[in-house]
Amino acid sequence: MNGLIFLIPVALGMGGLGLAAFFWSMRSGQYEDLDGAAQRILLDDEDPA
């Protein structure tokens, strides 16, 4: 029973963390160009910078 006092906030907190991460990733435009992200991995990084 005492375990619940820790476990429930932990479960909620982890869920909330996932939700916050999703909102953040959406706001920062990570879903704007899904096909492009798949292609960019093939780009060789030749920029000296």
Added chain:
Amino acid sequence: MNAVVPRTTDASACIDSRFTVPGMRCAGCIGKIERGLAEIAGVAAARVNFSAKRVAVSHAPDLTDAQIVDALNHLGFEAQPVAENPLARDDAETKRLLRALAVAGFAMMNIMLLSVAVWSGADGITKELFHWLSAAIALPAVAYAGRPFFASAAMALRYRRTNMDVPISIGVLLATGMSVYEVLTGGEHAYFDGAVMLLFFLLAGRVLDAVMRDKARSGIASLLSRMGRGAQVAYPGGETKWVDAANLAPGMMMQVAAGEALAADGEIVTGESRFDRSMLTGESVPEPAGPGDIVHAGTINLYSPVTVRVTAAAEDTAIADIARLMDEAGQSRSKYVRVADRAARLYAPAVHSLAALTFVGWMIAGAGVHQSLLIAIAVLIITCPCALGLAVPAAQVVAAGALMKRGLLIKDGSALERLAEVDHALLDKTGTLTLGEPRPSSIAALGEEDRAVALALAQASRHPLSKSLATTLRQVGVTAADVTDIDETPGEGLRGQFAGRTVSLLRPEHGAEGLAVALRNEEREFIILFTDPWRSDAAEAIDALASLGVPSAIASGDTSDAVSKASCEFGIPATGGMSPADKLAELERRRTEGQKVLMVGDGLNDGPALAAAHVSIAPGGASDVSQQAADAVFVGEALMPVALAIRVARRTMKTVRQNLAMAAGYNVLAVPIAVAGYVTPLIAAIAMSLSSLIVVGNSLLLARAARDPK
């Protein structure tokens, strides 16, 4: 790897421009464009969006759009500037739905966690604690994630209509309300899990719907942009400035460069050129115009720069007139009721009276108000159209995705539903049955050297005939000869030096029939004829339509005998010389006869007809206006996607009906249990997810439909 180093020092002075680059195909293109643009002085950063086939360029204000387009052309990509993110509003809608889905998903998982504990035997204070926790999670989640449904239901009720969202909202609100009451009074069952799960599944359906729409729209938007968005205006003081189309006013002097589209109607003051009027008339032969002649917005200046005095701008142009005609024509389509809402019209009264009857029945049986109400609400929850909400979008998204792979972009689900009902087809000729652009028809007579010379000359020019000749020659594997000193005389042609003699590609002197150019090399002269060829599979596509029970007819604005030739070629009736209003009248006549007509056309003159037809498809080369008016756009040189679209649409509707029948069948099984008062939250949760899974599984089978050739 994707960070482009800012080159200009003052980043705050940069302005952002967007360009659509339809030609990018691979990672190499992304790298080439981003690196190539970043090397230009004045460009701070360039970022490619591959999904939308766009480039966003952040650059110094003194670098014009035209210069960047030119730079992209040098990199080997055709590009067009686009207006500031025209699709932002649709994107926002999808994002709101996605956020609601995420919240519903979070709430559903956590409430399920607590509910499972309750189902497996937690009782006493633990159970009460879990119910309170569930309530604390569910109430804000329902308030947030339920908004799209509540708003739409409220809107429908205000206009005394009912749609799918009305029974959904009633079900969710009643389930939540009753659960809150149960928690407050320390009751047995709380249905928070059911209510939130319902929202989650339904939102999944909505998100699918929105994603399908966005994807098709951004595909179409990347094709758009031939319309003049503005003009370089010369002011009396000698200053010139770029003015947006909306701000042009009569009396202004527009300087229109070769290759530019006009942004307003006007009268030519100086210069002489030819204009491509295909957007307005569907006629592919360029028309000459000189000082004193009237030219219209939307036509493209092909040869040499002219100065045009604006006579009518913005709302008063010939194009705007057609746009108004189109708006009016589109009214009838907005009355179309989608299949989900039609189902809801039958479904909602049935379910609600069933719940009411259950309540009355248990009252008569003497169960007491509280007990009777509990059972009635359980009936509402178990019948809530969870699978119904998924039945339609799931099938349509799968079908639209499959069609997109075959080169057909469907704008929304309602277009698929209307496509399935089509029983007659009306086809435009130019650009629909034909490719809509001139192709050289007689290069076989040319020798190897002549071809190489022709390619070298043709690729130096941006004239449509030269471009077409160059493309065709490259396709048959010709490499350009080493022609030097190429000089283009507008209205006449190209001359150059090859192996010490003059070669030329000129307008033929004595009037050859139709479009032609004369290639001169040494003493030899060849006349290369151009025709607008039929799409290679036009006849097959018309046959395929006929075999689907959709007879075709041709309605063209063309007055020449090409229309009757088309009629003979394909063995279908044809009418020529039709104005936009004539086409509208023809559609109206057919509608009163009860026909459901599919209109396929590309020109601006087809715009009103495309908007008025039961459903319409435009080819990817069509004018912007037509693509916006049409329900679907097909890309590529084949006409077959049109027939495929109808076949897949019919299969989709079959699947939708199966889905609806399955959802209803599940209700037939579940309702007696609910009416008898045996439904617990556990049973509701299992029934709901099971029926949704079945519906989604059945819809996925559709992916095969578009792959089968027959």
